[in-house]
Amino acid sequence: MNRIPLVNGMPRPGLWPKVSAKIESFFVRYRDLLVWVHSVMFVVFITFIFLPLALPEASENATALNNFTRFANFAMWGLWFPLVFLSVIFTGRSWCGLLCPMGAASEWANNKGLQRAIPKWLSWQGTPIVSFLVITILGQTVGVRDHPEAIAEIFGGTMLAAIVMGYIYGKKKRAWCRHACPIGLLLGVYSRLGIVQFMPKRLKPGGDRQTEKTLCPTMIDIQRKQESRHCIECFRCVQPRARGGLFVRLRRPGEEIEQISKHNANAYEVLFLLLGAGVALGGFLWLVLPQYQEFRQTLGVWFITNGWYWVGDVGPSWLMSVHPQRREVFYWLDFIAIVSFMISVMVLMTATLTSTSAVSAWVAGKLGGQRNFKQRWVELGYQYAPVAMVSLIIGLGGSLFVPIEQVSQILASGIKIGLFLASIIWSVWLGWRILMEQGLMGWKIYLPLLPSTLGSLLMAAAWWPSIS
Numbered sequence: 001m002n003r004i005p006l007v008n009g010m011p012r013p014g015l016w017p018k019v020s021a022k023i024e025s026f027f028v029r030y031r032d033l034l035v036w037v038h039s040v041m042f043v044v045f046i047t048f049i050f051l052p053l054a055l056p057e058a059s060e061n062a063t064a065l066n067n068f069t070r071f072a073n074f075a076m077w078g079l080w081f082p083l084v085f086l087s088v089i090f091t092g093r094s095w096c097g098l099l100c101p102m103g104a105a106s107e108w109a110n111n112k113g114l115q116r117a118i119p120k121w122l123s124w125q126g127t128p129i130v131s132f133l134v135i136t137i138l139g140q141t142v143g144v145r146d147h148p149e150a151i152a153e154i155f156g157g158t159m160l161a162a163i164v165m166g167y168i169y170g171k172k173k174r175a176w177c178r179h180a181c182p183i184g185l186l187l188g189v190y191s192r193l194g195i196v197q198f199m200p201k202r203l204k205p206g207g208d209r210q211t212e213k214t215l216c217p218t219m220i221d222i223q224r225k226q227e228s229r230h231c232i233e234c235f236r237c238v239q240p241r242a243r244g245g246l247f248v249r250l251r252r253p254g255e256e257i258e259q260i261s262k263h264n265a266n267a268y269e270v271l272f273l274l275l276g277a278g279v280a281l282g283g284f285l286w287l288v289l290p291q292y293q294e295f296r297q298t299l300g301v302w303f304i305t306n307g308w309y310w311v312g313d314v315g316p317s318w319l320m321s322v323h324p325q326r327r328e329v330f331y332w333l334d335f336i337a338i339v340s341f342m343i344s345v346m347v348l349m350t351a352t353l354t355s356t357s358a359v360s361a362w363v364a365g366k367l368g369g370q371r372n373f374k375q376r377w378v379e380l381g382y383q384y385a386p387v388a389m390v391s392l393i394i395g396l397g398g399s400l401f402v403p404i405e406q407v408s409q410i411l412a413s414g415i416k417i418g419l420f421l422a423s424i425i426w427s428v429w430l431g432w433r434i435l436m437e438q439g440l441m442g443w444k445i446y447l448p449l450l451p452s453t454l455g456s457l458l459m460a461a462a463w464w465p466s467i468s
């Protein structure tokens with residue numbers, strides 16, 4: 001008989017209930033085997049990060065097909081980063097809960113470690129933003145997309161930080177994953193666009209809350225859970241036969257953001273959306289814009305005129321790219337120029353998009369939109385998520401397109417244009433739905449939608465050099 005799956009005696013909510021019931025029972029059944037998956041992933045991770053350091057220098061003609069160093073680099077930037085990032089749309093933060101060796105190592109260290117109370121500086125909401133920005137900017141100055149030493153430093157350093165932080169802080173929890181991991185924040189914010197949601201069978205009122213009195217490794221008060229951001233999909237709270245806990249619900253992409261007022265909207269997340277897209281843009285533009293070279297030249301002349309000759313010295317290799325064997329050596333001038341260029345682009349982009357969504361929020365208020373200005377502004381800021389996501393994929397995961405560019409430059413550009421067009425349309429749609437949730441109807445939506453649509457267009461237009 002073709003029965004509809006039930007949750008607590010009621011038809012299972014959401015899209016494709018039979019599919020979500022099957023996913024749930026599969027992962028609950030094999031949950032205990034995850035430790036083996038994590039162990040294998042740990043070995044793979046260490047091999048990809050550190051083995052290239054022990055191998056001879058790759059020749060200039062080497063490719064991912066005949067050289068392990070090139071293969072590891074492509075696997076990292078051309079496959080892992082963009083695909084894990086895209087996967088949040090289809091599977092939420094499954095990477096974190098099911099596969100990530102860093103989070104698993106951090107939790108393992110925590111079980112053996114000091115289990116001290118999580119300090120305030122760590123649980124501050126800006127910590128993962130700072131962590132993301134530092135890693136992204138450092139990644140650019142050390143050349144993480146090109147040099148195996150830089151990959152080992154960035155990813156090995158992040159793994160070490162995850163283990164040390166896990167060893168010291170939290171009690172049977174993943175303090176690193178919730179509060180500090182730069183990748184976790186990225187996946188968490190964008191998982192709000194995704195189709196997978198873990199929902200309480202019996203939702204307690206009061207909204208999302210962090211608590212250490214929970215079996216959840218990322219400290220979600222599971223009975224009050226409404227937002228997807230911190231859920232790493234470890235399935236520990238899912239017991240299909242129990243009356244409590246969570247169940248898997250499938251939903252339309254973007255549904256959580258359309259109704260963001262009911263899912264713990266958060267100003268830090270919006271700030272991260274804008275800063276993250278801005279810093280990725282800066283990290284891309286300094287490589288391609290002639291204006292960056294002019295900026296560097298002007299900066300260099302100013303330093304020399306003022307007697308700061310040390311800017312012509314080579315800096316330390318842990319801070320900047322120093323690879324004479326590959327004909328790339330950065331001076332302090334390069335370091336300062338890259339960092340200040342990236343930060344300037346980030347600030348400019350964030351200020352522009354903050355202003356466009358602020359105008360939208362103000363106009364929405366004038367036309368009768370509900371809630372106060374700040375709440376409307378925060379909610380409307382989430383509409384940039386699709387266009388910011390595509391920016392990050394093209395900016396930080398651009399290697400994905402390299403094999404396509406080798407076949408046809410037109411095809412690669414066409415795919416990028418398609419991605420940007422789709423993301424702009426999705427962002428506008430989200431803006432429309434958020435304004436509806438704020439109580440506006442009909443023509444009253446058009447006016448406040450215009451400034452934020454302009455913001456999405458500006459963000460996409462800023463990426464034009466990556467397409468043309």
Ligand code: SF4
Nearest residue numbers: 096100103177181184
């Ligand atoms: S939050 Fe970071 S360390 Fe934790 S599981 Fe996710 S990617 Fe891995």
Ligand code: SF4
Nearest residue numbers: 216231232234235237
């Ligand atoms: S809410 Fe449940 S599935 Fe999500 S991280 Fe916590 S315990 Fe794991």
